[in-house]
Amino acid sequence: MIRFEGIHKSFSAAGREAVALHPLDLTIQAGEVFGIVGHSGAGKSTLLRLINGLETPSGGQLTVDGQRLDTLDANGLRTLRRRVGMIFQHFNLLSSKTVIDNIAFPLRLAGVAKARAHARAQELLVRVGLEAHRDKYPAQLSGGQKQRVGVARALATEPKILLCDEATSALDPQTTASVLQLLDGINRELGLTIVLITHEMDVVRRVCDRVAVLDAGHLVESGPVAEVFLHPQHATTRRFVAESEDVDEAALRDDIAHVEGRLLKLTFTGDATWQPMLGRVARETGIDYTILSGRVDRIKRMPYGQLTLAITGARADEAARHFTDAGVHVEAIAR
Numbered sequence: 001m002i003r004f005e006g007i008h009k010s011f012s013a014a015g016r017e018a019v020a021l022h023p024l025d026l027t028i029q030a031g032e033v034f035g036i037v038g039h040s041g042a043g044k045s046t047l048l049r050l051i052n053g054l055e056t057p058s059g060g061q062l063t064v065d066g067q068r069l070d071t072l073d074a075n076g077l078r079t080l081r082r083r084v085g086m087i088f089q090h091f092n093l094l095s096s097k098t099v100i101d102n103i104a105f106p107l108r109l110a111g112v113a114k115a116r117a118h119a120r121a122q123e124l125l126v127r128v129g130l131e132a133h134r135d136k137y138p139a140q141l142s143g144g145q146k147q148r149v150g151v152a153r154a155l156a157t158e159p160k161i162l163l164c165d166e167a168t169s170a171l172d173p174q175t176t177a178s179v180l181q182l183l184d185g186i187n188r189e190l191g192l193t194i195v196l197i198t199h200e201m202d203v204v205r206r207v208c209d210r211v212a213v214l215d216a217g218h219l220v221e222s223g224p225v226a227e228v229f230l231h232p233q234h235a236t237t238r239r240f241v242a243e244s245e246d247v248d249e250a251a252l253r254d255d256i257a258h259v260e261g262r263l264l265k266l267t268f269t270g271d272a273t274w275q276p277m278l279g280r281v282a283r284e285t286g287i288d289y290t291i292l293s294g295r296v297d298r299i300k301r302m303p304y305g306q307l308t309l310a311i312t313g314a315r316a317d318e319a320a321r322h323f324t325d326a327g328v329h330v331e332a333i334a335r
């Protein structure tokens with residue numbers, strides 16, 4: 001659906017050239033939820049804004065829905081933008097218009113008659129669960145409700161792609177969860193391709209299929225979320241994952257320095273997450289174990305578990321093999 005080939009972008013500010021994105025290649029498939037994670041200034045917004053032509057690349061080729069963007073004239077660009085909806089961190093609603101008029105606005109701009117635009121807006125209002133707020137103004141809504149209006153407005157022109165610019169960063173955790181659920185439902189029911197930028201790995205974990213990590217304008221890692229999240233390769237990715245898991249790395253290092261035995265990090269995915277494996281392996285091999293850290297959670301809909309264990313006993317090697325044979329990813333931690 002979206003293909004970046006050698007795309008790069010520089011800005012000149014105060015007579016100096018600043019590189020926002022170094023040359024990168026990236027393909028986003030139709031129907032997937034794709035996350036782009038990075039710290040402030042990493043180039044996320046620039047990348048997103050290239051997709052709907054709000055920014056022009058300094059070089060490389062960008063193809064969206066089969067069309068090379070550099071071949072589009074103003075008219076072509078307008079048509080493209082109707083196929084690419086966008087939602088924003090601060091919602092960007094029109095404060096002087098009611099909810100229904102905000103949602104109908106892109107259709108009115110595209111020349112759709114009022115009655116038809118309102119009928120479509122009404123359908124969208126139902127989809128995002130805001131029927132009761134139809135005639136309110138944005139100032140009368142909560143943050144989560146405003147973002148739902150933003151989503152409905154973005155869907156008004158029946159886009160194929162939805163760009164989400166830090167769409168949940170201004171929301172509390174519970175509201176974030178409900179907006180992510182809404183996006184997940186839209187992706188599944190409408191088959192819409194969603195590209196989401198965020199500085200929170202947790203948002204990626206909950207809703208994305210694949211992810212790319214940006215660091216100072218470089219694409220440093222990309223792949224399926226389960227792979228990148230559970231086995232991060234780049235230091236920046238590892239930091240994002242640790243932040244999202246709320247791991248106190250210093251405390252863990254301290255525990256690791258003091259505890260006896262062999263240290264293993266076990267990663268269970270899918271059904272293995274629910275097997276009573278620790279007890280079984282301990283009984284069969286006579287090992288003892290101490291759990292130094294652990295969590296069970298989900299990556300989108302896939303359950304996973306991660307445990308850091310200190311194992312003591314003569315048959316620790318055999319125990320590690322038992323875990324591997326059962327499909328558990330085993331990583332030895334050096335100290």
Ligand SMILES: Nc1ncnc2c1ncn2[C@@H]1O[C@H](COP(=O)(O)OP(=O)(O)OP(=O)(O)O)[C@@H](O)[C@H]1O
Pocket residue numbers: 011012013018019020038039040041042043044045046047199
């Ligand atoms: N219009 C512009 N003119 C000059 N420099 C720009 C412009 N837009 C972005 N930049 C620079 O490009 C770099 C990447 O910015 P960008 O907004 O894409 O990062 P970001 O990852 O989205 O950050 P944030 O999370 O803070 O929004 C930054 O160094 C920024 O200062």
